[in-house]
Amino acid sequence: MRKITRFVFVSCLLVFSLLLGACGQSAGQGSSASNGGKTLTDVTIGLGYIPDIQFAPFYVAKAKGYYSQAGLNVTFNHGIVTDLVGSMVAGRNTFVFASGDEELTARSKGVQAVDVATIFQRYPVCLIVPADSPIRTLADLKGHSVGVPGPYGATYVGLLALLYHEHLSVNDIHLQSIGFTQVAALLGHKVDAVMGYSNNEPLQLRRQGFPVRTFEVSDYQPLISNGIVTLQTTLRQQPQMVRAFVQATLRGLREVIANPEEALQLSKSYVPGMDLARARDVLQATIPIWRGNGHLGYNDPATWQDTATFMAALKLIPAVPDVSAAYSNQFVS
Structure with a gap:
């Protein structure tokens, strides 16, 4: 096979933001008084796209109070961002909703990012x-x-x-x-x-x-799709917060799958001008992608290895000696 021109997912911002990451900075370490006086931890997630029904698990988790019950005050950062992982390293997000190829590209440049729950079980x-x-x-x-x-x-x-x-x-x-x-x-x-x-x-x-x-x-080719990605420093410093966020999001995901019509209604306030008919079609097409083989949020080791092998074969990243460092299932179960 002829050599394919190398392309870059991570922008020049990443080089600069690595310096910030080296200082151990991470978002979501503050707190705010809310939920009847209960102190909640501020958490942000960069979703990397405009508001859309495909983010219904997050919307439902917030609308039904799953995040606040878990002690979290969650903010969604929408907008098309060319370097989601870089935005997290720079301290603008606690988590990002990024794909396995994005994360592996960032890791090849020294970013210690970890997927703690793969939400899209099939590459969509x-x-x-x-x-x-x-x-x-x-x-x-x-x-x-x-x-x-x-x-x-x-x-x-x-x-x-x-x-x-x-x-x-x-x-x-x-x-x-x-x-x-x-x-x-x-x-x-x-x-x-x-x-x-x-x-x-x-x-x-x-x-x-x-x-x-x-x-x-x-x-044709197993690839890891979008999941909840955070930094290793965040995992080390705030493991309970990470678990709380993952578990509340998966609770929202289960609700969406079980009650899609309710999810549509709850998501309307997060998606300005939502076309209900279109959103219903998208939601019905997305549920099988989320569900996969039924183990919601699971990081499949074989698929991670296939993703790394494919990317290295095309010279998109160097060979990965131990891909298991790129993901964790400890917060899913």
Whole structure:
């Protein structure tokens, strides 16, 4: 396989923020009086995207008082951030909702980040083609145009994973950076295929009467998706706070799975202008991704190893001698 151009997930901010991390600074160490006079610990989580129903487990945990019952005053930091882990190292977040590839990239640069609960049990990215496309297998991708937002993020990693599985490289396809216009690009036949999220773009296309087929990355290459990530210093200094946050979030996740309609209503106040019909579709498509094999929040050692092996094979990170340092299951059970 031809060498694939190295790409960078962690921005230059990380280099500077490492200096802050070396001083042992971490967010969430303050406290505030709330909940009937009970002192709560301030905690922030960077969610890395605009408010959306995909964050319902967090919203429900807050709306139903699970965080406050656990002694936490939780703030959600929304917004598209190019370096989520770096924002945590810089002290702006106690936790971030980051994927395994993001975390391993940060760790390769010296950041001692740890995934304490993987919420998305399946990597929610897929290749999307029109239903009548001649692309019937991954091998058929050769010579075709594929649109991605850019050479970064989960959609790009997902494409690399699909190509890696088929022993192809980006040189075997016509890669096009199309921004976040996957739906319009496929509707307008500007590309032959696009990379998107399993619980997003395929739903939008089908709602517009455009039938599609998908190739789910998790069916071809095991990858660790988004989970609750914090710093090793936080684990060492505040293990009970970490456990409380993880357990309250998993309680919220169980509630969403058991009562999706209630979750929709509770999430409305956190998602301004939420389209209820669209959110319901996204929620129903996301529940199987959260559920996985039924062990909510679990960090699967084999999938972590597969993720590290894949990334090292493509020279995205150096070889990882001991990937078990990147995750922990002690707060899940």
